[in-house]
Structures are given as structure tokens and as C-alpha cells.
Amino acid sequence: MGAKSHKCDSYRDPVVKAFRQRQDLSPFARCRRSRSAPRSGPSNRTGSTTAARPSCRTKASAAVRIGAARLLRFHAFARCAECETRAHQVCKRNQVERKLVMGFEVRALDGSFGREIVGLDISAAIAPDVAVALKQVWLDHGVLVFRGIGTSPEVQLELSRCFGELEPHPIEKFRLDGYPELILLTNDGGPVGPVYDFAGVATTQRIPWHTDLAFTTTPNAGALLRMVRKVETGGQTGWLDTAAAYDELDQATKDEIADLEAVYLFRAGLEEMRFNRPDGKRLSPRKDNYPDFPPVANPLVWTHPETGRKVLNLSTLNIEYIVGQRDEQGDALIRRLIDHALQPRFQYVHEWENNDMVLWDNRRTMHAAFGHPVDQVRVVHRTTIKGNVAMGRVMPEAAEVGAGA
Known part of the structure; x- marks a missing residue:
């Protein structure tokens, strides 16, 4: 036979x-x-064997x-x-997904979501098929970690372009010299953002859970951070899976928020937040030379434009009130949604090492910078992936709300 x-x-x-x-x-x-290949068939009259299927x-x-x-x-x-x-x-034992045809591995992180990319060869240009594979993993998992391979601005830019068009910072002074698509984030030469006293420590770069550009109608698609110089104390960055947070809402809450909008405002300081405001005393003077961003109304539930997943659209730094429910009932709903979304089971917190890079999908996550002592220097380079899909509408009539908050 x-x-x-x-x-x-x-x-x-x-x-x-x-x-x-x-x-x-x-x-x-x-x-x-099936641990072994099928054996060849018996010899025929000419002495040959029948070929076995692989x-x-x-x-x-x-x-x-x-x-x-x-x-x-x-x-x-x-x-x-x-x-x-x-x-x-x-591999169910160690949660390693081996992309056999691509030459890199996708490993589960310690948190509840996100993946680590291992074995990616960035010594030369990234091939188009590898870029497509990386983008699919990014869309599937929301956050990708690349440990220790961010050795230069060129590497960061090469990797960033796998995920979409890059958007330079609109303010030229924040661009890295010679690299207009890279944003320089550092307190070398003095803090560029507010300084707060937290438990007796003067702290900079403390930014609570938020979505980038939530105070506009078109948030960016994502971003890639590269740690150039880490601090010895603090400096962690956290990400939160707002798609999973939506999935695990009870059906009654999903029905309640399905068609609701919320107003989102630009915040120049933590003291302006209405929800999830951290306890801290501002030490640095206010600077009011920020651009004028009109209030926007964005949906509480948004459909991701590339994956089709429902996302719980809560940017705790920016959310002001629910349209049509500017009362205690609406505020109670926002607090309930925030309490649900901020559970540790939806989070991944990254402990940085120099040359680490982390990519996130801004449309299905919130992130938070935990801050660090102002006397420690931290240097980070960032690329921003341009967003092309609007989610909400400008709502200028809400401007007086932010002014009086």
C-alpha cells in the first residue's frame, strides 16, 4: 500500500x-x-519507491x-x-507565537496585553512583507515592545515607517535637530512641562491616563518611543487596553453608552482635570502660551477604523462631561467607566532600559507617564504616526464650560 x-x-x-x-x-x-514523516511506499517492480506525501x-x-x-x-x-x-x-506553555515565515518571534508580555517582538533584524532595511507582518501584530495586540534595538534615530525612523505616515511636531522647537520627524522629549536644560510636588518629591513628566490628541476630532494613529537616557528613579510608562475594557462591560452599560458623546478639552495642567486627578501640588508657574484648541465632542464608544473593534473612548486627562448629561448622573457614569477601565488587568507598565522602543496604537489604548524626579535627566525620542480618520466634531459652544471649570 x-x-x-x-x-x-x-x-x-x-x-x-x-x-x-x-x-x-x-x-x-x-x-x-505526528512526530515523524510518513515512510515511502514499498518498492515496485523497477526497484523505485512510491513518493510519500510530506x-x-x-x-x-x-x-x-x-x-x-x-x-x-x-x-x-x-x-x-x-x-x-x-x-x-x-506555544501554550510559554506563550510564544513563532512567525515561522517572518524570522521574528512574538512573545506575550507580563501585563494583560501587548506583545514583545524578538529577533527582528534591523541591520538593513525592513522588507515590505516583514513590515506588513509587524503592522498586523500591532493591530492585533495594541502595544509592541522592542527591547534594546533602538540604537539610533535611523533605526527608530525605519521601524516607525512600517506602521504609517509620520507626522512632524507642529512646533519646530520640539523636533530633534536634523530629524524633523523625531520629537525630542527631555528635561535636560530644565523641565519643559509643569513640576508638581508628589509626596515631597519635585516631579516632572507626570501625565495621567490619556489618549493623544483626544481634545481634537482626529487623534493620531500611534507613536513609537525610544529611550535614549533613562532615569534611575521612576520614569515608567503604562498602557491600557481600552478595547478589552469595552469588551468586558456588561451589556446594560454597553447599551447605555452606545450613542453617547463626551466633551474633551485641552489641559495645560493636572489641576484642570475633572476626573482621576492625582494629588499633587503645582510648583512651577503656569504658562498660557499654548495653542487655542476648541472643545470637541467625541463618542464614548468608537469603532477602530482598521480592526472594527469597539473601543471605550475615555481620556481621563481631557474628558469634561457627557453631552446632554451635564449633571451628577452623567459625572457618575464617567467615574464608573473610568474605575472599570483603570483596573490593573487591562494594563501593561514598561520598566525602561536604554535603547528600548515601545509602539502603541493610540486608537485603542490610553497611556500614562508616571513621572520622575526633576533633578534626574531623561531623554526620549518619539515618532508620531499620523491619524486620518475623524471621530467627532468641534463644539465651540462648550468653550465656556472649560473656562469656568
């Missing part, structure tokens, strides 16, 4: 099966139950070269029909 084919040679996803057949790929998902352990070299970008659109594609092994090898 000829070799018996294994069930792993057929895949449940017809799109991927058709794609594999068109490219003449051997199966590339290693099956846990086992599910076979990883076709063609899969390394072609089709990677197309395949990675189907994040849970090509499951083995017998043993449920995914084609991109999810």
Missing part, C-alpha cells in the same frame, strides 16, 4: 487552502501528534520566501484539522 496521508494535510480555512495550492506550498504547520512536520522553504504578507492577514489561519496546531505555532 502507498503512504497514508495525515489529516494535517487538509486545512479548515478554504481561502488559505486555495492560496497554498496556488503557490504549491507544502504544509508548514508542525503537528504535535508530513505536517514539513516546513516548505517556499513559505519563507513568498506569501507571508497575505497569510498573516489571517491571524488564526490554517489550523491542523487533527491536532488544532496553528500554522504560526502558538
Whole structure:
């Protein structure tokens, strides 16, 4: 009898099966139950043997070269029909997803969401198919950590461009000299933001949970931070998964907030916050030479423009009140949503080392800078990925609310 084919040679996803057949790929998902390849069939009269079909352990070299970008659109594609092994090898023991066709690994972080990218070769230009794969992982997981590979502005820019068009800072003095797409964030030469007293420590760069540009109608798509010089005390950055926070709301709350809008305002200091305001005494004088940002009304629930996921749109730094519920009932709803979203199970907090880079999807996360002592110098470079989808509307009639708050 000829070799018996294994069930792993057929895949449940017809799109991927058709794609594999068109490219003449051997199966590339290693099956846990079939540890050895089928043996060749018995000899025929001429002394030759019948060819055996490749086992599910076979990883076709063609899969390394072609089709990677197309395949990675189907994040849970090509499951083995017998043993449920995914084609991109999810290891349940150590939570390592091995992207066999891309040459990098995707590892779970210590927090509840986000992923670490390991083994990415950035010694040369990033190939287009690798860029597509990285972007898909970013959209799937919201936060990506690249430890120790951010060795230069050029590396940061090369990686950043995988995720979209970069947006220079509108104020030229914040741009890194010679690199208009990089933003320099540092207190070298003195703090550029407010200084507060927290528990007797003069602290700078303390920014509570927020979404970048939540006080505009079009938030940016994301950003990539690179730690150039870390501080010895504090300086952590946290991210919060607002998509997961929405998913875990009870249905009654989802129905209650489905069509609600909230007003968001630009804040020049923590003392202006209405919700989730940290306890701290301002030490530095106010500077009121900021641009004029009119109030905006944005939805409390937003649909991510690329993934279609529902997101709980709470920027605690900027939210002012619910449109049509400017009363204690509306404020109580905001506090309840914030208390739910800020649970540690939705968070990832990064302890920085020099040359770390962290990328986040600004449309499905909030982030917070925990601050550091003002006498310690911290240097960070940032790129911003431009947003192209508006979520809300300008609401100038709400301006007097912020002025009187």
C-alpha cells in the first residue's frame, strides 16, 4: 500500500487552502501528534519507491520566501484539522507565537496585553512583507515592545515607517535637530512641562491616563518611543487596553453608552482635570502660551477604523462631561467607566532600559507617564504616526464650560 496521508494535510480555512495550492506550498504547520514523516511506499517492480506525501512536520522553504504578507492577514489561519496546531505555532506553555515565515518571534508580555517582538533584524532595511507582518501584530495586540534595538534615530525612523505616515511636531522647537520627524522629549536644560510636588518629591513628566490628541476630532494613529537616557528613579510608562475594557462591560452599560458623546478639552495642567486627578501640588508657574484648541465632542464608544473593534473612548486627562448629561448622573457614569477601565488587568507598565522602543496604537489604548524626579535627566525620542480618520466634531459652544471649570 502507498503512504497514508495525515489529516494535517487538509486545512479548515478554504481561502488559505486555495492560496497554498496556488503557490504549491507544502504544509508548514508542525503537528504535535505526528512526530515523524510518513515512510515511502514499498518498492515496485523497477526497484523505485512510491513518493510519500510530506508530513505536517514539513516546513516548505517556499513559505519563507513568498506569501507571508497575505497569510498573516489571517491571524488564526490554517489550523491542523487533527491536532488544532496553528500554522504560526502558538506555544501554550510559554506563550510564544513563532512567525515561522517572518524570522521574528512574538512573545506575550507580563501585563494583560501587548506583545514583545524578538529577533527582528534591523541591520538593513525592513522588507515590505516583514513590515506588513509587524503592522498586523500591532493591530492585533495594541502595544509592541522592542527591547534594546533602538540604537539610533535611523533605526527608530525605519521601524516607525512600517506602521504609517509620520507626522512632524507642529512646533519646530520640539523636533530633534536634523530629524524633523523625531520629537525630542527631555528635561535636560530644565523641565519643559509643569513640576508638581508628589509626596515631597519635585516631579516632572507626570501625565495621567490619556489618549493623544483626544481634545481634537482626529487623534493620531500611534507613536513609537525610544529611550535614549533613562532615569534611575521612576520614569515608567503604562498602557491600557481600552478595547478589552469595552469588551468586558456588561451589556446594560454597553447599551447605555452606545450613542453617547463626551466633551474633551485641552489641559495645560493636572489641576484642570475633572476626573482621576492625582494629588499633587503645582510648583512651577503656569504658562498660557499654548495653542487655542476648541472643545470637541467625541463618542464614548468608537469603532477602530482598521480592526472594527469597539473601543471605550475615555481620556481621563481631557474628558469634561457627557453631552446632554451635564449633571451628577452623567459625572457618575464617567467615574464608573473610568474605575472599570483603570483596573490593573487591562494594563501593561514598561520598566525602561536604554535603547528600548515601545509602539502603541493610540486608537485603542490610553497611556500614562508616571513621572520622575526633576533633578534626574531623561531623554526620549518619539515618532508620531499620523491619524486620518475623524471621530467627532468641534463644539465651540462648550468653550465656556472649560473656562469656568
